[in-house]
Amino acid sequence: MIIIMDSIHQILKAEKILKKNRINIELIPVPKEIHSNCGSAIKIESSNNKEKLIKILKENNFKFRLFSYHKEVDFYIEEDVK
Amino acid sequence: MEKIYYFDNAATSFPKPEKVAASVFNYIKNFAANPGRSSHKLSIESARFVFETRENIAELLNINNSENIIFTQNATESLNIVIKGYLKENYHILTSFTEHNSVLRPLNSIRNITIDRIKFSKNTGIDFSDFHKKLSEKKPDLVIINHASNVTGKIVNLDRILELKEKFKFKLLIDAAQTGGIFQYDLKNQDIDFIAFTGHKGFYGPQGIGFLFIKNPEDLIPLKQGGTGSNSENDYQPDFLPDKFESGTLNVPGIVGLNAGIEFIKSNGIKNIYNHKLNLINYFFEKLKTISNKVILYSKAKNNSGVISLNIKNLSPSKVSFILDKEFNIATRPGLHCAPLIHKALNTYPYGTVRFSIGYFNTKEEIDYCIEALKFIIKKEK
Numbered sequence: 001m002i003i004i005m006d007s008i009h010q011i012l013k014a015e016k017i018l019k020k021n022r023i024n025i026e027l028i029p030v031p032k033e034i035h036s037n038c039g040s041a042i043k044i045e046s047s048n049n050k051e052k053l054i055k056i057l058k059e060n061n062f063k064f065r066l067f068s069y070h071k072e073v074d075f076y077i078e079e080d081v082k
Numbered sequence: 083m084e085k086i087y088y089f090d091n092a093a094t095s096f097p098k099p100e101k102v103a104a105s106v107f108n109y110i111k112n113f114a115a116n117p118g119r120s121s122h123k124l125s126i127e128s129a130r131f132v133f134e135t136r137e138n139i140a141e142l143l144n145i146n147n148s149e150n151i152i153f154t155q156n157a158t159e160s161l162n163i164v165i166k167g168y169l170k171e172n173y174h175i176l177t178s179f180t181e182h183n184s185v186l187r188p189l190n191s192i193r194n195i196t197i198d199r200i201k202f203s204k205n206t207g208i209d210f211s212d213f214h215k216k217l218s219e220k221k222p223d224l225v226i227i228n229h230a231s232n233v234t235g236k237i238v239n240l241d242r243i244l245e246l247k248e249k250f251k252f253k254l255l256i257d258a259a260q261t262g263g264i265f266q267y268d269l270k271n272q273d274i275d276f277i278a279f280t281g282h283k284g285f286y287g288p289q290g291i292g293f294l295f296i297k298n299p300e301d302l303i304p305l306k307q308g309g310t311g312s313n314s315e316n317d318y319q320p321d322f323l324p325d326k327f328e329s330g331t332l333n334v335p336g337i338v339g340l341n342a343g344i345e346f347i348k349s350n351g352i353k354n355i356y357n358h359k360l361n362l363i364n365y366f367f368e369k370l371k372t373i374s375n376k377v378i379l380y381s382k383a384k385n386n387s388g389v390i391s392l393n394i395k396n397l398s399p400s401k402v403s404f405i406l407d408k409e410f411n412i413a414t415r416p417g418l419h420c421a422p423l424i425h426k427a428l429n430t431y432p433y434g435t436v437r438f439s440i441g442y443f444n445t446k447e448e449i450d451y452c453i454e455a456l457k458f459i460i461k462k463e464k
Binding site: 012016027028029 | 132133136149310322323324
């Protein structure tokens with residue numbers, strides 16, 4: 001899963017909070033298939049934590065977009081997080 | 083170099099804690115990539131320094147969201163961002179006689195606004211009954227108050243300002259250039275819309291870094307537009323924080339140094355730092371009593387941010403300051419201190435006063451030395 005946000009500040013803030021909640025993440029450049037932004041994105045290996053992740057981000061008032069990688073089409077598809 | 087007795091901390095604090103210089107050196111040597119512009123390791127590390135500093139400031143000032151803190155060059159830029167980003171034609175501004183030119187000049191550059199000033203008070207900085215009266219007569223669009231005068235050191239009672247704000251509902255800009263690092267702000271509970279800080283005075287950071295707290299970003303049009311590293315496909319300025327107000331590469335070495343200064347304050351405790359300063363202030367005032375018949379004092383010990391403004395009778399402040407520097411290696415600042423209106427109120431315009439301003443690293447022995455130097459000047463120039 002890939003999460004993108006408006007600014008590097010938000011990304012680093014989310015990183016701090018997610019790590020505190022023991023969710024393993026990595027910062028990567030925003031994949032060009034998702035967005036032309038030159039900034040960083042949060043990559044989460046496992047999708048097991050998806051519900052918990054969305055809950056934490058929402059509780060902390062983050063504005064974010066979440067994408068899942070679909071192997072069969074080799075493409076990222078945006079998830080509805082509303 | 084021979085010892086300098088540094089009493090110009092209201093202009094900029096000196097010396098700085100060791101870690102301030104060391105952290106700036108470490109950053110420039112090992113990490114100085116552009117924060118938030120690329121996503122390689124060094125760029126992210128650099129952004130982390132900025133992020134951590136913002137979080138540290140937010141913790142120190144009890145601010146909910148660190149993105150409401152905007153990095154600026156200094157208090158002057160912080161004040162300009164608010165004054166020029168908020169004021170519109172026909173707005174009415176209520177301010178005080180203790181303001182610095184960093185408020186007076188931006189206000190005077192704006193056309194078609196009206197400015198009224200709260201009466202000066204020697205005891206409280208601003209005359210609160212006049213403040214109340216002016217608020218009842220006409221609702222201001224913005225109130226601007228200097229929390230502590232850089233000329234007298236008088237700290238204005240913030241609680242009383244906030245009581246009036248609750249009653250009269252006005253927007254408030256506080257100039258905290260002299261109080262940052264010694265006054266315990268609690269911005270979660272103190273209803274301040276904008277508060278302007280500098281990093282190089284009470285926060286012991288390097289020069290060229292300051293910050294601004296903005297409660298509601300929609301109140302202000304940004305002073306600058308430009309690259310933010312975010313939303314690059316959009317040729318309009320982003321409206322989210324902190325990017326809305328932070329265009330162009332930040333002064334990260336300054337931010338890193340500021341963070342070391344903030345750490346210094348946190349580890350010592352803001353109250354302990356102020357109490358330490360207060361001891362020195364009281365000691366200075368006590369010692370001045372021995373030469374009170376030759377000295378005119380413009381500061382009082384009570385609620386003082388660390389400033390002692392004085393004149394020696396029949397001697398010009400520039401001459402006294404020059405002798406202190408030349409003969410005694412004592413650094414003070416003479417003149418008007420970029421605050422002409424308060425000097426008019428004190429009747430010290432246009433020559434001003436000699437200002438001794440105390441920092442954390444001054445000692446009682448240094449104060450004794452200042453008193454001896456003043457005695458010498460009084461005797462010699464008789």
